[in-house]
Amino acid sequence: METSIYSVLAFYVLAAVILGSAILVVSMRNIVHSVLFLAICFIAMAGLFLILDAAYLAVIQVLVYAGAVCIMIIFGVMLIQRTDMKQSNLFNRQTFMAGGVVALTLAVSGFFAGTTAWADLAANTPVPEDSLGQIGQLLLSKYVIPFEVAALLLLVALVGAIVLAKEVKANVDD
Amino acid sequence: MLTISLTHYVVLSAILFSIGLFGVLSKKNAISVLICIELMLNAVNINLIAFSKYITPNEFIGQIFAIFVITVAAAEVGVGLAIIIAIYRNKLSVNLDEFDWLKW
Structure with missing residues (x-):
């Protein structure tokens, strides 16, 4: 709190x-x-x-x-x-329908945010001071596989973006 | 009313997510839809970090998850913009209503 x-x-x-x-x-x-x-x-x-x-x-x-x-x-x-x-x-033709969907989403999520007993879940202990050091240690020990997969994802996204945005030759034989 | 609890953050995040969702559903420009997806991802990040502080303050699960969300969002913007540029080259338009190759 x-x-x-x-x-x-x-x-x-x-x-x-x-x-x-x-x-x-x-x-x-x-x-x-x-x-x-x-x-x-x-x-x-x-x-x-x-x-x-x-x-x-x-x-x-x-x-x-x-x-x-x-x-x-x-x-x-x-x-x-x-x-x-x-x-x-600009807005497209579905603006009113989108407003309805969004109002429904907001009502449902607001209802659950208001009725859930968040106070029962709260740990009531402060966050440790040295959060960056602990995050670094966790990323390279317990979460090292997701960390490496994220690196791979960035490499694939880099190569994919270059390939997609490159000028496409209309005819390879020319 | 002079305390900030987890509920405040969850409600803020829900409103921000709804604004982003409205933009995704109702915008014509493809780049604008990408921008609104970023807003939705950021709303999720607020949730994750607030849960990390109030529920598991010593384990940093929420913060580490938010780092991965940011990574995926950056990759998504890169690939998304490349796709939009490739489509623009063929179609000379970024209006999503005109992207109808898969219809028959």
Whole structure:
């Protein structure tokens, strides 16, 4: 339980920034503006990870999401979009149906989030100070096989992205 | 009301997931759908890290799982953008409603 007034305030401010920028990501009509608000959302989420005592994940969030993923998406947009940028991010015809599905999802998940007895599950012990050292040791001992598989996944994704995005020859015999 | 419990994080994550889901279902641009998938994955990450802090603070399972989610999300964006670029080269469009080769 966080009881300090500053962490409570920080949670509400960060939650407001995250939700507001996420709504703007979805509602903006210019896709470049959408990606900008996506970066703001990711950085606010890194702050939320700091409140949750996950400093390493906050750094990774800024590096990978706010840095790499946003820049890569901007590159993708600039390589693809040649028409007017102002109308590049519109809604399709299923918007009302999507709203219904989303309202249902939100109602069900909100109901279960509200009725589950989270207090019975809580461990009530603080997170250890040296979390990064322990994560490193766990990643290279107990979770070493998933770690290596993740490395393999990144290699396959790298090669796959290059092969897919490479210029395709229309006729090999030419 | 001056305490932050696990419920706050779960509700925040549910709302963020719903915003992402709405974007995935209702956007025309394929890149925009990729962006909204990232929002959904981040909502899941908030859940995992909050569970890691409040339920198993000494085992770091949630944090390690979140690291793998971030890895897979990065790979997914790379391959997804490559696929969209390859489709754009053939079709000169990124509108998902026009990707209908598998229909007959």
